[in-house]
Amino acid sequence: MKKIFVLPSFLAISLSFIINPVIFGSAQFIKVSAENAVDADLKDFIDGFKNPDGSQTLRLLNWEDYIYQYDPENGHEEPDLITQFEDYVKENYPQFANVNVVYSTTDTNETMLNELATGKASYDLICPSDYGIQRLMRENSLVKIKPLMDALESIPEYNFNNNYMHYGSNYMVEALANISAINDVTGETEYLGEYAVGYMWGTLGVIFNPEYDLYSHINPYEMINDMADYSSLWSEKYHGGISIKDSMRDTYFVGLAETYKQELSTLLDDYNKNLISAEEYNKQITEILNRCDQTTIDKVKEKLIELKNNIFGLEVDSGKQDIVTGTIGVNLAWSGDSVYSMDLADEYNDEHGIEPEVGLCYSVPKTGANIWFDGWCMPKDETRSEAQVYLSLLFLDFISDPANASQNTDYIGYTSFIGGDDMLDLMRDWYDIRTDYIYYYDEENDEYYDVYYYDENDNQVFVWYDDFHFEGESKLNNDPNLYYSNLDGDEIDLLDETGNQAKYNSFLTINPEWEVVDLSYFFNDTLDEYENNVDTIFYSDCYLPFSYDDGTKNECVGRQFFCQFPDEQTINRCVIMQDFGAQNDAIRIMWEDFKANDIQIWVIVLFVVEIVAIAGLITFLLVKKRITYHLRKNRRKQQK
């Protein structure tokens, strides 16, 4: 039945396209046809999607642990996202009855790019970081996917929602789309938005433990203050407890920030005094933190070698465990890894009944930090079938659906590009203090009480507040079976003025100590049911009651919530690090120099002594042998 309708409607639409787009077409349809010069070609191309020929195998290359997977032990009971996708396609797109996803993983951007460069394998979609995408764009080896997605969306027959454009956080999508690269082949400046669909993003900052043993003489709040600046990594005060990344780009960035700290802090001052606008500020620090001329490289090298003598070590993966086990106290870390470390530490502390005063903190240094993106893009491949192109786009649509994206985020721990109701739900569940169970706040005595009731089996059930639409309010207020206990767990009677059991009203009382975090910048225009600027205001208690020396607020020090969703102000001082381009080799050589060891004198002395000893021993033995031989010969002669 469906097909009968589909065919005429498609004919009508294509006819309308020829005759007059204004009469029949939707607004978007017109936009696409107006914007795209290659429209006819494109249409021809996607026409082929109707009865796609060829292989229905979708080949994906992603990072390890970077997609939702079935893991019932940790409460992830749905099947793998890949399996869900296959089922979804089979159900909704009958032409893809044989769909099959081949999912491969890799561990660094370089291996990913190498694999493409050597042509070892071909993929339909890969997920490199921002600079990796830039490099591929420069080499002219990517397919433009945005026009394809827009064209598909404009024709309802294809059943393509373009979720990325609708639910992707405008703020992030724009930031990604505005990264440019010059195509070496055509010489044109092109933008990332045409080629890539954002997946996850995060910052590079410093995770630190203010109560680390080695730093016990330092006041935790003093340390928080210090860690807002990369210079502290160079400071003797923190000698021996710092670990940095054994990764060229990340550590080079930190070296850059230290090298140009004077310029950067002057700019920060200007910005704080409102002498320059936020955009101008970001533009200028982006320029500084992307320098890679030879003089800069030499300066950075010096700084990094200095740093090497102050640190505990370099790592790429062990740091997220080490900061929890107490091997190190400060670690240069990506936001997602920091969330992981904090979760791990919290779990450990809960189990052992430890209540740290501050706990692990994450800081995005004030003078400028690094923000990164990972995005899906499609490498050029002659052998790719139409079905594979269509499937790739459907896959992008699928993972950009807020429901699936939130499932992904829940599993991976990094922050998605996608907003939407489901994502907001997840974030509130995680970070909004109001989703914790209800308690009663007694203003007079400034005390909190737990609220609970007894179910039919006489089990104590805490009242949870997980419904933001306050549906339960009236019911709860009239419930005579509510009980209260103080924080020690003793049940108490709370009576109001009329002598009745106090009515539950706590959720409307906002604790003034809570930090208010506004995420409207991220969720703007992606919400269906929720209201932006109302539902996107979070209340959090995981921020520290702390201000920096310069009087600015604590926005820079936070826990999981801050790692995952830095506020707009923080993001504004974050810089996208471009591909080094032709300077890549120079920086690699710098990095090799940095990695090589100084030869200390004792090494040379020991080496020479050993060599001399070994050589001496061998000569001695040989000479001895010779002498014995002669002696024996003489003895024999005498005997004769």
Place this chain on the structure above:
Amino acid sequence: MKSNSTAIQRVANKKPHVVLFQRKYLCIPYSIFLILFIIIPILLIVYYAFSDATGAFSFDALVGFFTTWTKINVLFISIFIALQTTLICLLIGYPLAYFLADKKVNKNAVLVTLFIAPMWINFVLRTGATRDLLTWMNINGGNYPYLATLIGMTYNYLPFVILPLYTTMLKLDRSQIEAASDLGANPFQVFIKNILPQSVPGIVSAITMTFMPTMSSYVISDTLSEGKITLLGNYIYLDFSNTAWNDGSFMALIMLVIVGISMLFTRNKENQDSKGGATW
């Protein structure tokens, strides 16, 4: 005419050529393996070592290696670490192997198994565990990178020293030793003049088993020195992961050359004292 007929006769008398299974055909699977995974990769390394990014012949990588101080530096550190490891392993392993070879001490060879047992566990896992252990003992790589690396290396390569020495020691001519001491040699003389010369083949293969792998290893030094000690292996990896295949290949070639030289050296040595039991 006569000659013609004999020729025909000869052809007629010739047995039909039947392809029979020959014992050397058993080598075919390995030969294929050898060509695919050893010869071709080595040729590729040589090709990349002597070409530039565009694939044209060039000495850039060679000149680059010998004019870059840091690369020579890393080579030196690698040799240094390898030498230390070999010496420490020999100092620990030699007496141990001697006692293990004594049937009175080591009944049923249970003790040998104990010393060899760590080899059965993957060395990456073992290194991770060593790191935790060293951190617990407060000899972490952050403060003592050289010490931590040497401990890790020794721990990893000790079995490779014990095993060849042990097999050589088993074949020691015990009666000769007894004779030496009966004829008045003191224990030191017995050792120097009798045991040591007899065990030279074992020492040589122990050195080959330790020195080169230590030089090229990189997981151990990377993990245990917290990334502070960089060996040639790390450098090669660094170059390859940054698409600098030519430089990386040249360093790999240097390593191959060093292996070759040490092989030549030890091969001579082994031929000289080939009383059997050269390797284990």
